[in-house]
Amino acid sequence: MALRLGQITLILALLLSSFAGRAQDESDYRLTNVTDDVFRFTAGNYHALVIKTDDGIVLIDPLNTRAASWIKKTVAERFNKPITHLIYSHSHPDHAYGGEVFDDGNTVLVSHQDARANLKRVRADTALPSLVFNDTLTLFAGGKDITLTYYGPTNGYGNVAVHVQPDDVMFVVDWVVVGRLPYKDLMGYDLEGTLRATEKLLKQPFTHFVGGHADMGNKDDVNAYYKYIQTLHNSVLEGILAGKSLKDIQRSQPMAEFSSLKMYDEWVELNIKGAYEQLVSRSYLKMRESASGQ
Ligand SMILES: [Zn+2]
Structure with a gap:
């Protein structure tokens, strides 16, 4: 069946607009070096953290299914390493969705116990962590020491600070904005909780700061x-x-x-x-x- 010019124009317009939509989203995606082995993954107004270790990649926050799929493909191409760990910084859906992309048996999913409990309670559309902790947890992953610390209620459930050594990078989502x-x-x-948590965070030494939004800093x-x-x-x-x-x-x-x-x-x-x-x-x-x- 021959297509009339109007139909062809409509199909072209639809193809172009869907392509433009996808291109625009993914053109907002980028990896920025913080140190030689630590990268900030940006997707629009959101940032996640990518840590290259001798054993593979540790990712903090999947953000959403599209961003998670892009970062999985991109780190495979760029580093040729598996994603060994996915850490959820906290429970909010705009940072924790997309975890199912890594739920393939090759990646350990980690969060604070309160973040997991909330994700489960609200039937979040992401993969649940298989490893949780209460106060602090250190992953010794391929030459990097990655320490997750819970400083009390701030924003969301189980929102932790992540410190990467020896790179000396601190990553915090939502409760510190630079x-x-x-x-x-x-x-x-929780404004008063955020004040107390930030006071405790400032007692820790760190050189680089990366937030889940806005700027990097120190x-x-x-x-x-x-x-x-x-x-x-x-x-x-x-x-x-x-x-x-x-x-x-x-x-x-x-x-x-x-x-x-x-x-x-x-x-x-x-x-x-x-x-x-x-x-x-x-x-x-x-x-x-x-x-x-x-
Ligand atoms: Zn946020």
Whole structure:
């Protein structure tokens, strides 16, 4: 059957748009050296970590099925090594989905016990880890010591910091963000837990910092991030204790010294709102007699 010109044009347009869609997604994918053996895998606004060991590759976070398939193919071509371990940094679906790509019997899947429990509880569409831990776990993998540490509740369930030696790279997802504001209204964050965890993280030595979003950096950058969330917490709390409304606190611009960070104009009021709502609800600040006007 002969196709009319209109049909051919439509088919071509569909082919081109699907190709463009795929190309656009994968053109957002890239591997960047952090050290000789440690790479940041970027997929759009997300970053995962790829560690080359003498025995194979250790991947932290599959991100999603398409990104996971791309990184599996890419490391096979580039390094000619198997993926020996997949570590989930935490339970959130936008970082932990795609794990089924590595569920082929060749890769050990690892997470904190709370991350696995949450993935199971919510029937997450990814592969469940076969190895979990409570406080800390070190993988001695092909000449690299990869230490996973849980510093308490931060964002998501079982969210761990990963330290790679001898490269001295620290990888943290969502609860430390370098060069950019934390996401919008701090959905899912435990702000006080994040402060405590970041204090503990800063007691550890490390040279390179890689986050699951935004910029790479060093320990000074993590210190600067700590100062941001500490200022956010303290200024919003002081505002509430002084009887100010959310609008009053936002108008007083308590975070102005951080205005050079990315997404400041877009998200600073949302950050303040998120901190305000968390502080009010967790500490029952509106249930106090002085706040009730009696
Ligand atoms: Zn995230």
